[in-house]
Amino acid sequence: MSQTFAGIPGAVVDDGGLRHLGSPLTEQRALQAGKALAPLGERVVLAVPGEDRLSWLDSLASQAVSRLAPGVSTELLMLDPHGRVQHAASVIDDGHTTWLIADRGDAAGLLEWLRRMRFRLRVDPQDAGEEYAVVGGTRSAVAGLEPASPHGVPLVWIDPWPDVAIGGWGYAPADPHPGAERDWAEAIVTRAEERRLADEARRGAIALAGRDAVEALRLAAWRPGFADVDDRAIPHELDWLRTAVHLDKGCYRGQETVAKVHNLGHPPRRLVALQLDGSASVLPSPGAIVRTVDDEVGHVTSVARHFEQGPIALAIVRRSTSASAELTVDTEDGPIAAAQEMIVPPEAGATANVPRITKLSRRPLAT
Known part of the structure; x- marks a missing residue:
């Protein structure tokens, strides 16, 4: 499937699909403005039909989905007994089937785990990747697609980030949050619709953006x-x-750790945004070591070049790392300076709260 978009002028394609079309910064601008669509070859569609699907997923996952209405978007995590993240998925239900969108590197493991947990319940997790693909963009951009709707509900997942969903809790102290204006949706489309999109792009009828552009906008938010x-x-x-x-739903694996860390303690590490030295010609790789003057304090998780901010990254650092510490990140050409922006504060916990609000874009698209 990764070759669907090969042959489009400037296209660079790898195992994850379309990476870019020769100008990632321009693609970011178009994607953010709703003037381009992004084929998400790194996203895989899983289908979970069956009468028990929502109550079953609710018993396994971190999110409350037992009463999820058709067409409403949410996301969930599968945790291990110690509360560590094992799997993650975007979720939308059409009244008959629950559809999960997972990263390609996680989808096979998630599907295998779900199948092991079926027991005698009326659920049948399936890999739907042969039939369906995922295309991302702003809500207005994906509205021009023909999303799959096997049971009459358009399968368009609307990203709830960064607003705090019902039962959720926010730690980031930024006001406004850098993702406050984020407008992102992912449509599940048939493979025929994906091919139509590629054909129109080859004719120059529509603009596409690659994975590099998608990642840069994600990190900036x-x-x-x-x-x-x-x-x-x-x-x-x-x-x-x-x-x-x-935080208020019933039991699930890892819940004890989730509640204990939030109510009684602080997470041992914290996510930070890094503004990297723009004079460097080489970006750090995921996994690159983050250091203070005297110590190794964490590692980079994701990195990109943003069309306005320049080189940026997300990184995980020790909770004890000072919010004012001068940081550097290792690259193959040597360390580069990195200014940190606080996402999760060192004192994160039940006292580090922002108001709980429901994001309007969680509502389904009009049918």
Whole structure:
């Protein structure tokens, strides 16, 4: 499927699909303005049909989905018994099937785990990637697509970030939040619709943007993703309680850690945004070490060049790292300076709260 968009002038395609079309910065501007669409080859569609699907997912996941209405968007995490993030997915239900959109590096593991947890319940998790693809953009941009709707509900997931969903909690002290104006939706489309999109792009009838542009806009909005998860990550460290965790729902695996860290303690690490030295010709790679003058304090999780901010990154650092500390990041050409912006404060917990609000864009698109 990664070659669907090959042959478009300037297209650079890899195993994750379309990376860019020769001008990632221009693509970012067009994508943010609603003038381009982004084929998301790195996203995989899973389908969960069955009468017990919502109550079953509710019992497993960090998010409350037992009463999820058709067409309403949310997201969930699957945690291990110690509260560490194992899987993440965007969620939309059409009244008959729950549709999960997961990162390609996580989808197979998520599907395998869901199948192991079926027991005798009426659920049948499936890989729907052969039939369906994912295309992203602003709400107005994806409205020009023909999203899949097997049961009459357009399968368009609307990103709830950064507003605090019902039952969620926000740690970032920024006001306004850098993602406050984020307008992002992901449409599940048939493979035929994906091919139509590619054909129109080859004719110059529509503009596309690649993965590099999508990532840059995500990082600028401080939006966590599975790329920022390592084998120790808990939701609090990424400010993911906002949209992916319901603190007042029933039991699920990892809930004890979620509640204990939030109510009685602080996450051991915290996510920061880094403004990187723009004079450097080389960007750090994910996993690059973040240092203070005297110590290694964390690592980069995601990195991009933004059309306005220049080189930026998200990184996980120790909670004890001073918010005013001078940081550097290792690159193959040597360390570069990095100014940190606080996403999760060192004192994050139940006392670091922003008002709980419901984001209007969580509502389904009009049918």
